Amino acid sequence: xxxxHQWPATLVQPVGSPLSLECTVEGxxxxxxxxxxxxxxxxxxxxxxxxxxxxISSEVPQNLSASRPQDRQFILSSxxxxxxxxxxxxxxxxxxxLNQPQHFGDGTRLSIL
Amino acid sequence: xxxxxxxxxxxxxxxxxIASLNCTYSDRVSQSFFWYRQYSGKxxxxxxxxxxxxxxEDGRFTAQLNKASQYVSLLIRDSQPSDSATYLCAVNxxxxxxxxxxxxxxxxx
Numbered sequence: 001x002x003x004x005h006q007w008p009a010t011l012v013q014p015v016g017s018p019l020s021l022e023c024t025v026e027g028x029x030x031x032x033x034x035x036x037x038x039x040x041x042x043x044x045x046x047x048x049x050x051x052x053x054x055x056i057s058s059e060v061p062q063n064l065s066a067s068r069p070q071d072r073q074f075i076l077s078s079x080x081x082x083x084x085x086x087x088x089x090x091x092x093x094x095x096x097x098l099n100q101p102q103h104f105g106d107g108t109r110l111s112i113l
Numbered sequence: 114x115x116x117x118x119x120x121x122x123x124x125x126x127x128x129x130x131i132a133s134l135n136c137t138y139s140d141r142v143s144q145s146f147f148w149y150r151q152y153s154g155k156x157x158x159x160x161x162x163x164x165x166x167x168x169x170e171d172g173r174f175t176a177q178l179n180k181a182s183q184y185v186s187l188l189i190r191d192s193q194p195s196d197s198a199t200y201l202c203a204v205n206x207x208x209x210x211x212x213x214x215x216x217x218x219x220x221x222x
Contacts, residue, residue, distance in 0.1 A: 042214070043214035090156055098205075099144050099205055100145075101162055102203070106155075107155070
């Protein structure tokens with residue numbers, strides 16, 4: 001069966017510090033990968049998605065970036081965090097086929113001080 | 114503009130009642146539809162997928178799809194306090210996923 005791992009679970013960072021969140025998927029190959037952000041009490045905002053190694057599509061212009069160095073690894077980064085970057089960050093995967101559901105990791109709760 | 118709309122609620126039902134959650138979407142050619150449950154502070158969990166018009170049942174959950182009217186609904190029978198959560202509707206439109214903002218459900222013991 002497929003599993004998705006996301007870490008860390010919680011993170012407290014000062015404004016202006018860098019960020020690296022990692023997500024890995026096991027049990028499948030060539031998944032589509034996604035990063036979402038969910039502000040408190042709000043819906044899911046798609047940040048980035050990837051259909052293959054090195055292929056990243058950005059949905060929202062911001063100070064975040066994403067990379068996919070390996071088939072089942074997806075990394076979300078920032079060089080300098082802003083207060084507005086606080087939120088619940090979720091990684092998700094889906095099979096590389098039409099009409100497939102997305103499956104979410106446990107998420108990272110990021111607080112910026 | 115592709116959209117998925119849900120009533121944000123909150124929706125309150127007594128324990129044992131049927132909870133009915135609704136979702137409308139904008140793209141007529143959408144082919145796949147999903148319901149997720151999200152407990153407070155947790156990540157969304159897939160609970161139902163539906164691809165064809167009509168009803169699909171899984172335990173206490175029934176998803177209903179009407180492509181002509183562009184809506185999908187989720188019925189929860191015999192609602193339990195453990196069903197209290199936010200329910201997200203998701204639609205695959207143009208091979209991209211679109212989520213609604215969710216409906217908050219509270220089941221009152």
